[in-house]
Amino acid sequence: MEATTNTFLSWLEKEQNKTYENFINGEWKSSLSGETYPVSCPGKNNIVLGHFPYSTEEDVNLAVEAAHQAFQSWSQVPGPDRAAILLKFADLLQDHLEELAFILSAEQGKVLAEARGEVGRAIKETRNVAGDAIRIEGTTLPSEKSNVTAAVKHQPIGVVAAIAPWNFPVVTPIRKIVPALAYGCTVVYKPASETPWTSIKIMELLYKAGVPNGVVNLVSGSGSKVGNPLTNHPLVKGVSFTGSTGVGTRLNEMAARRLVKTQLELGGKNPAVVLDYEDVNVVAKEIVGAAFACSGQRCTSISRVIVLKEKAEELVSAIKEQMNALKVGPSWEPTSTIGPLVNKDQLETTLNYIKIGKDEGATLELGGEVLSEGEMGEGNYVVPALFTNVTPEMKIAKEEIFGPVLSVLEVESFEDALEVANDVEYGLAASIFTNNLSLANRFVEAVESGMVHVNHGTASQAHVPFGGVKQSGYGAYSIGKTNKEFYTNVKVSYFQY
Ligand code: NAP
Numbered sequence: 001m002e003a004t005t006n007t008f009l010s011w012l013e014k015e016q017n018k019t020y021e022n023f024i025n026g027e028w029k030s031s032l033s034g035e036t037y038p039v040s041c042p043g044k045n046n047i048v049l050g051h052f053p054y055s056t057e058e059d060v061n062l063a064v065e066a067a068h069q070a071f072q073s074w075s076q077v078p079g080p081d082r083a084a085i086l087l088k089f090a091d092l093l094q095d096h097l098e099e100l101a102f103i104l105s106a107e108q109g110k111v112l113a114e115a116r117g118e119v120g121r122a123i124k125e126t127r128n129v130a131g132d133a134i135r136i137e138g139t140t141l142p143s144e145k146s147n148v149t150a151a152v153k154h155q156p157i158g159v160v161a162a163i164a165p166w167n168f169p170v171v172t173p174i175r176k177i178v179p180a181l182a183y184g185c186t187v188v189y190k191p192a193s194e195t196p197w198t199s200i201k202i203m204e205l206l207y208k209a210g211v212p213n214g215v216v217n218l219v220s221g222s223g224s225k226v227g228n229p230l231t232n233h234p235l236v237k238g239v240s241f242t243g244s245t246g247v248g249t250r251l252n253e254m255a256a257r258r259l260v261k262t263q264l265e266l267g268g269k270n271p272a273v274v275l276d277y278e279d280v281n282v283v284a285k286e287i288v289g290a291a292f293a294c295s296g297q298r299c300t301s302i303s304r305v306i307v308l309k310e311k312a313e314e315l316v317s318a319i320k321e322q323m324n325a326l327k328v329g330p331s332w333e334p335t336s337t338i339g340p341l342v343n344k345d346q347l348e349t350t351l352n353y354i355k356i357g358k359d360e361g362a363t364l365e366l367g368g369e370v371l372s373e374g375e376m377g378e379g380n381y382v383v384p385a386l387f388t389n390v391t392p393e394m395k396i397a398k399e400e401i402f403g404p405v406l407s408v409l410e411v412e413s414f415e416d417a418l419e420v421a422n423d424v425e426y427g428l429a430a431s432i433f434t435n436n437l438s439l440a441n442r443f444v445e446a447v448e449s450g451m452v453h454v455n456h457g458t459a460s461q462a463h464v465p466f467g468g469v470k471q472s473g474y475g476a477y478s479i480g481k482t483n484k485e486f487y488t489n490v491k492v493s494y495f496q497y
Contacts, residue, residue, distance in 0.1 A: 004334070005330075005332055005333055005334065008102060008105075008112070008332035009332060011102055012041075012047070012102075012106055012332075015049075015103075016041075016047055016048060016049055016050070017048050017049070017050065017051075018050050018051070019036060019050065019051040020050055020051065020052050020053070020196070020197070020200050020220075021053060022053050022055060022059055022063070022217075022218055022219050022220060023200075023203040023207075023216075023217060023218040024059070024062050024063045024066055024214075024217045024218075024219070025062075025063075025066035025069075025070075025213050025214045025217065026207065026212070026213025026214060027213075029059075029062075030053060031053035031054060031055040031056065031059050031221070032055075032056060032058045032059055032062075033053075033054055033055065033056045033058075033059070035053070035054040036051040036052055036053055036054055037051065037052060037054045037193070037221075038050070038051050038052075039051075039052060039107060039193075039194065039195075039196065039197065041106055041107070041109075041379075042107075042108070042109030042331075042339070042340040042341065042342050042343060042379055042380050043106075043109055043330040043331055043332070043339065043340050043378075043379040044330070044375070044378045044379055045344070045378055045379060045380070046378060049106055049107055049197055050196075050197055052196045052197075052220045052221075053219070053220050053221060054220075054221050054222070054225075055219045055220060055221035055225065055226050056221070056225055056226075057225070057229040059219050059221070059226070060188070060219055060226055060229045060230050060233065061229075061233070063188045063217035063218075063219045064159055064188050064217075064230070064233045064235050064236060065235070066213070066214035066217055067159040067186040067187060067188050067214055067215070067216075067217055067235075068158070068159050068186070068235045069214055070186045070212060070213065070214030070215045071156070071158050071159060071185070071186040073212070074181075074184060074185075074186055074212060074215045075155075075156045075184040075185075077184070079133040079134045079136060079182075079184075080133070080134050082130075082133040082181060082182060082184065083130045083131060083132075083133035083134050083182065085181075085209050085210045085211055086126060086129070086130035086133065086178055086181060086182060086209070087126075087127065087130045088209040088210060089126060089130075089178070089205060089206055089209035089211070090123050090126040090127045090130065091209075092205040092208055092209055093119060093122060093123045093126065093174075093205060094123055096201065096205060097116065097119045097120070097123070098116070099201065100115075100119045100170060100198060100201055100202075101115035101116045101118075101119050102115075103197050103198050103201055104118060104119065104169060104170050104195075104198050105331040105332065105339070106197070106331070106332075107169065107194070107195050107196075107197045107198065108166060108167070108169055108194075108195050108198075108294075108339075108342060109295070109331050109339040109340045109341065109342055109379075109380070110294050110295070110331055110339050111331045111333075111336050111337060111338065111339045112331060112332060112334070114293060114294060114339075115331070118168055118170050118171050119170050121171050121462055122170045122171045122174040122175075124462035124463070125171065125174060125175055125178065125462045125463075125479060126174060126178050128462060128463040128479075128480070129178045129179050129182055129479070129480075129483070130178065130182060131182075132179060132182045132183065132480075132481070132483065132484070133181075133182035133183070133184075136154050136183065136484065136488070137154075138151060138152050138153035138154060139151070139152045140152075143494075145496075147496055147497055148494055148495065148496045148497075149494070149495045149497075150492070150493075150494050150495075151492070151493050151495070152490055152491070152492050152493075153490075153491050153493070154183075154484060154488035154489070154490060154491070155184075155488055155489050155491050156183050156184030156185045156487060156488055156489075157185055157237040157238045157261065157486075157487060157488060157489050158185060158186070158235070158236075158237035158238070159185070159186050159187070159188065159233075159235050159236050159237055159238075160176070160180045160185045160186070160187050160188075160236070160237065160238045160239070160240055160487065161187075161188055161190070161230045161231055161233070161236045161238070161239045161240070161241075162176035162177060162180070162187050162188070162189040162190070162240050163189075163190045163223075163227050163230070163231075163239070163240070163241045163242070163243065163251070164176070164189070164190070164191055164192055164242050164243070165192050165242055165243040165244075166191075166192035166193075166194035166195040166342050167294055167297045167298060167299070167342070167402075168294075168298075169191060169192065169195035169197075169198040169199065170198050170202070172242050173189055173191065173199060173202060174202065175242075175466075175478050175479065176189070176240045176242075176478070177189060177202075177206070177216055179478070179479075179483040179487055180240070180487055181211065181215065181216070182487075183483070183484065183487035183488050184487075184488075185237075185238070185487050186214065186215045186216070187215070187216045187217065188217045188218075188219060188230055188236070189216065189217065189218050189219070190218075190219055190220065190221070190223075190226045190227050190230055191218070191220055192243075193220070193221070193222055193223070194342055194343060195342075196220040199218050199220070200218070203216065203218050223247065227247075227251070228254070231251050231254050231255060232254055232258070234258070236260065237260060237261070238260060238261040238262070238263070238486060238487065239251055239255050239260060239261070239262045239263070240262075240263040240478075240486065241262065241263070241264050241265070242264075242265040242266075242299075243265075243266070244266065244267055244400075245266040245267045245400075245425075245426075245471045245472070248264040248265075248266045248474070251264075252264060252474060261475065261486055262474060262475050263474075263475040263476050263478065263486040264473055264474040264475055265299065265466070265467060265468070265472075265473055265478060266299070266426075266428075266468065266471060266472050266473055266474070267299060267400040267402075267426055267428070267471065267472060268299045268300055268301070268303075268400060268426045268427075268428030268429060268468065268472050269303055269304065269397075269398065269399070269400050269424045269425075269426040269428075270300055270301060270302050270303060270304070270426075270428055270429045270430055270431075270449070270458050271302070271304045271305075271306050271420070271421040271430050271431070271447075272286075272287050272290070272302045272304070272305050272306070272430070272431040272432070272433065272457070272458075273306045273307075273417045273418070273421055273430070273431070273432045273433065273434075273443065274287075274305060274306070274307040274308065274311060274315055274432075274433045274434075275308055275311075275414060275417070275432070275433065275434035275436065275439060276308075276311070276433075276434050276435060276436065277311075277433055277434075277435070278435065280311075280314050280315055280318045281318050281321075281322075283315065283318070283433045284315065284318035284319045284321065284322045285322055286431070286433070286455075286456050286457040287302055287305060287319060287322075287406075287431075287457060288319060288322040288323055288326070288406075289457050289459075290302040290431070290457030290458045290459060291303065291384075291404070291406045292323075292326060292338055292384050292404050292406075295338055295339055295340070295341055295382075295384075295403065295404050296350075296384065296401070296402065296403045296404035296405060296406075297341065297342060297346070297402050297403065299428055299468075299472075300428055300429040300451070300458040300459075300460065301402075301458070302406070302431060302457060302458055303400070303401060303405065303406060303407065304390075304397060304406075304407050304408075304409060304420075304421075305319070305406065305407070305408045305409065306409050306411055306417045306420050306421055307408060307409070307410060307411070308410075308411060308412070308413070308417070309410045309411065309412060312388075312408065312410045315408075316365065316386075316388055316408055319386060319406070319408075320365060320366055320386065323366055323367065323384055323386060324366075325337075326338050326384060328340075328371060328376075328381050328382070328383055328384070329376070329381070330375070330379065338384065338404065340379040340380040340381045341380040341381075341382060341403060341404075342380070343380060344380055346380065346402070346403060347370070347380040347382060347403075349401070349402070349403060350382055350401060350402075350403030350404065350405060351368075351370065351382070353395070353396055353399075353401045353403065353405055354368045354385050354405060356395050356396060357385075357387050357390070357394070357395075357396040357405070357407070360394045360395065360396065361389070361394075362387040362388070362389050362390045362391075362394060362396060362407065363387060363388045363389045364385060364386070364387055365386045365387065365388050366383075366384075366385065366386040367382075367383040367384045367385040367386060367404075368382070368383060368385035368405075369382070369383045370382050371383065382403070382404060383404075384404035384405075384406070385404060385405045385406070386406050386408070387405070387406070387407045387408065388408045389408075390407040390408060390409050391409065392409060392420050392423050394407075397409060397424075398424055398425075400426065414439050414442070414443075418442075418443065418446055418447065421443075421447055421448075422446075422447065422448045425470060425471040426468070426470055426471050426472045427448045427449045427450060427468050427469040427470035427471070427472045427473075428449055428450055428451065428468035428472035428473065429449055429450065429451040429452070429453065429458035429460075429468070430443075430447045430449040430451070430452050430453070430458070431452075431453040431454075431455075431456065431457055431458055432444075432447075432452070432453075432454055432455075433455055434454075434455070435455075440454045440455075448469060448470060449468065449469065449472075450466075450467045450468035450469050450472060450473060450477065451466070451467075451468070462479070463479065463480060464479060464480065465477035465478070465479055465480045465481070465482045466478050466479045467482070
C-alpha cells in the first residue's frame with residue numbers, strides 16, 4: 001500500500017466498523033457476554049473503527065485454561081524450534097508492516113511515520129528475543145562430593161498474563177508475548193480497551209507463523225472485568241503489566257497474595273538536564289523529539305528540562321523554534337508530525353494540567369490550544385505546550401501528564417540539577433546534555449532512573465534492557481537477558497553417579 005492521504009482514507013472506509021472476536025485456543029470466539037464495545041478513531045471521533053468483545057471472567061477462564069493446557073506441550077518444544085516460529089513471525093510482521101502501521105495509526109492516532117517505526121521496532125525486538133529461546137543457559141557448580149554434580153537450570157513459569165496500555169499497541173504486546181514464547185511460557189493477553197485492533201492482526205500473524213493453538217490467547221475488554229480476573233486466576237503464574245503506576249501497584253498487591261511474579265513497566269516524569277553544548281539547536285531537537293513523539297504519550301517522554309540559568313534563554317528560544325516547526329494534524333496526512341491524543345479523556349487531562357500550570361504561576365510560553373476549526377474539531381488535537389518559570393514543587397513538574405506538555409526549570413549548578421532531577425517519585429529515563437565527561441559520569445551514577453542517555457533524547461534500543469526504578473517499575477527489566485528472571489523459575493538438581 002502506498003501511503004497517501006487518499007489510500008489511507010479509502011483503506012479506512014473499507015475496513016472500519018467491522019466486528020471482531022477474542023482469540024482463544026486457536027479459534028475466534030465472541031465473548032460469552034454476547035456484548036461488544038465500539039472503538040473510535042482519535043483523529044475523527046465519529047468514525048467507529050470496529051466493535052470488540054466486552055469480555056467477562058468466563059472468557060478469561062476459557063483463555064487461561066487453554067493456555068494452561070497448551071503449556072504442557074509448548075514448554076516441551078525444543079528452544080530452536082520455538083525460535084524458528086518466532087523468526088517466521090518477525091518475517092510476517094515485516095510483510096504486513098504497512099497494514100499494521102495503518103491500523104495502529106488509525107486506532108492510536110500516532111502519525112504514519114511513527115507507526116511504521118513502532119512496527120519496525122517490534123520486528124527488531126522479535127528477531128533479537130527469538131534467539132533467547134536457544135540461549136537459556138544454566139550453570140553447573142563444583143560439588144561438595146566427588147560423585148555428585150550440582151546444576152542450576154531455568155524452566156518456564158507457565159501461563160503469563162500480559163496486560164498492555166494504549167500508547168504502543170504493537171510493540172508492547174510483542175515485548176511480552178515474544179519472550180514468553182521464547183522461554184516456553186504461554187500467554188493470555190489483554191490489550192488496552194482503546195487499542196484492541198492491532199492485537200487482532202498480531203494474533204493472525206502469530207497463528208500463521210505456526211504458534212500452536214492455545215499458546216497465545218487474546219481477551220479484550222475492560223481492566224476491571226478482564227484484567228482483574230486474569231491477574232487473580234490461580235493458573236496464571238506471572239503478570240507482565242505495562243501501564244500506570246496506580247493500576248500496576250494494585251495488580252502487584254493482588255499477585256503478591258498468591259506469590260505470583262510480576263514484571264511492571266510504569267509511569268515516568270523524565271528529566272533532560274542541560275549543562276553545556278556546542279550547538280544549542282542539536283540539543284533542542286533531541287529534547288523536542290523525545291518530548292512530543294506520540295504526542296507526549298510515551299512513558300519515556302522528556303517532560304522536564306532542567307537547565308543552568310545562564311543557558312536557559314538561549315535553550316528556550318531554540319526549543320520554541322523546534323516546536324514551531326511541529327505540525328499537528330491527522331495521523332494519515334504526510335505533513336503531520338504530531339497526531340491527536342488517544343481520546344477525549346486524555347485531551348481533558350492534558351488541558352487540565354495546562355490550567356494547573358498557569359494557576360500555579362508558571363508561564364505558558366507556547367501552545368496549549370485545542371484545535372477546533374473544521375476537521376480538526378472532529379478529533380482530539382492540541383498544540384504542544386511549553387512552560388517556563390516552573391519550580392520543582394509545582395504539579396506540572398512532579399506528576400506524569402502523559403500529553404504534550406514540557407516544563408523548563410532553571411537551576412544554579414549541576415548539584416541543583418541532580419537534586420531536581422531526582423525529586424520526583426518516578427525513575428524511568430533521564431537525559432543529560434554536556435561535554436563535561438566527569439559531570440556526565442556523575443549524573444549516570446547518581447540519577448535515580450532505570451535508563452540514562454548522555455547527549456541524546458530518551459530513546460531506547462531494541463536489544464537493550466528496558467525498565468525503571470522507584471515508582472516507574474518493578475521486577476525484571478524487559479528486552480534481553482533480564483527477561484529470563486521473570487519468565488523462568490530456577491530448578492536446582494543434584495545428580496549422584
Ligand atoms: P492504565 O490505565 O494503567 O492501563 C493499562 C492496562 O491496564 C490497560 O489494559 C487497562 O485496561 C488495564 N487495567 C486497568 N485497570 C485494571 C485493573 N483493575 N486490573 C487489571 N488491568 C487493568 O494505563 P494507560 O492509561 O493505558 O497507559 C498510560 C500509562 O502507562 C502511563 O502511566 C505510562 O507511563 C504507562 N506506560 C509505561 C510504560 C513503561 O514501559 N514504563 C510504557 C508505556 C506506558 P483498560 O484499557 O481496559 O482500562
